[in-house]
Amino acid sequence: MRNGDVKLREYAEMVHGAAIYRDGVEALLDSSSREDIAKMLKIFYAATGLAGEAGEVANKVKKILRDNGGIVDDEIRRKVLGELGGVAWYLNATAEEFDLRIEDVLNYNYDQLMDRQARNVLKGDGDDR
Known part of the structure; x- marks a missing residue:
């Protein structure tokens, strides 16, 4: 554990050392077929799309409290419905990429x-x- 504030450069160096996903990317590129790489990119796209859409739902819900006094009205319901549609689409796409x-x-x-x-x-x- 540290004693005192971490310096920005020190933190950046720690993050760089802990970014072990980079080794996985290099291993994928070095030893995988074009099809394997394409499959991983499809999974990545679908899963990050799912996370993004879920974040948009959460953001809409946050704004119910911040901007609308905690009241759910028809406009908010419509906006959330649209975002949930995106969640459903990306959920299905992610499932399909995992067969x-x-x-x-x-x-x-x-x-x-x-x-x-x-x-x-x-x-x-x-x-x-």
């Missing part, structure tokens, strides 16, 4: 939640509860 059907995702999640409910572990955190 999954959206039904597979929903069935897996349903079974997982029913199991957690049966074991009384809906509360808490962690993937393996």
Whole structure:
């Protein structure tokens, strides 16, 4: 643990050293086929699109409190609907890039939640509860 404020250059150097994803990128480029690289880029595009759309939903919800006094009206509902449509599109695209059907995702999640409910572990955190 540090004692005192971190300097900007020191922080940048630490980040550079911890950026191990760069090795993964180099390994992908050095030893993968064009098809493998294309597959990874498709997954990257779909997954980052999903994250972006989910962020846009969160931003709309934030603005309900900040700009609309916590009131959900028809205009806000319409805007959130549009963003949720983007989430649905990218969720489906991400599933497809992993050779999954959206039904597979929903069935897996349903079974997982029913199991957690049966074991009384809906509360808490962690993937393996």
